[in-house]
Amino acid sequence: MREFSVGEVAKRAGVSVSALHFYERKGLIRSLRTAGNQRRYAADVLRRIAVIRVAQRVGMPLESVRQALACLPDQRTPSVEDWATMSAAWRAELEERIAQLTELRDRLTGCIGCGCLSLKACALANPEDRLAVEGAGPRRLAPG
Known part of the structure; x- marks a missing residue:
């Protein structure tokens, strides 16, 4: 060999x-x-x-x-x-x-993933920060 x-x-x-x-x-x-x-x-x-x-x-x-x-x-x-x-x-x-x-x-331009920072638009996509209970960081764009 x-x-x-x-x-x-x-x-x-x-x-x-x-x-x-x-x-x-x-x-x-x-x-x-x-x-x-x-x-x-x-x-x-x-x-x-x-x-x-x-x-x-x-x-x-x-x-x-x-x-x-x-x-x-x-x-x-x-x-x-x-x-x-x-x-x-x-x-x-x-x-x-x-x-x-x-x-x-x-979604990059219009959404920062909700749950990490706040934009006025996020209040519409994530009222009262409901996604926060799922954990920290960008919940919508984070893998499962």
């Missing part, structure tokens, strides 16, 4: 060495150690990093990515089927986030 140094992986994956160390600390990838205590990565890590970067690009939390990658056997390159499973699982979360962002965009 071919192994790569941290510099080789960083160059091939298009990430910094510090990003690799960060991904490793977060449990997203793993390395082996040589007798001289140098990191070595198996080839599957390149695809795993690609998955991580795409997931980050669409806004997936690293914990969701870690959980998805944890379901794969060690040292196995994620396949097209693996990606289909992961992306399908993330789709609902992304759809929810898109809906929240759309609502935020559409």
